[in-house]
Amino acid sequence: AYENLEKDYLENAVAGDNVVVIDATKNMVHADNKKLVLLQGLDDFIVVDTKDVLMICKKDKEQEIKQYVAEIKRSKGDKFL
Numbered sequence: 687a688y689e690n691l692e693k694d695y696l697e698n699a700v701a702g703d704n705v706v707v708i709d710a711t712k713n714m715v716h717a718d719n720k721k722l723v724l725l726q727g728l729d730d731f732i733v734v735d736t737k738d739v740l741m742i743c744k745k746d747k748e749q750e751i752k753q754y755v756a757e758i759k760r761s762k763g764d765k766f767l
């Protein structure tokens with residue numbers, strides 16, 4: 687969870703070597719090292735970027751991510767999960 691991750695001076699927790707954060711605070715970002723990810727102006731978001739999926743979600747909705755995954759599975763099948 688966000689609370690347990692190392693954060694920068696703007697309280698962003700970033701996993702990924704090529705993530706650039708500008709004017710953004712309290713975000714949790716996970717990105718593949720093969721892609722440059724630029725985050726600007728977001729506050730309190732979860733950003734997960736994988737080969738097949740980009741998810742951007744308000745951190746206060748973290749508990750609802752399981753519902754979102756169920757909706758994706760229902761509407762798109764297992765292709766992206």
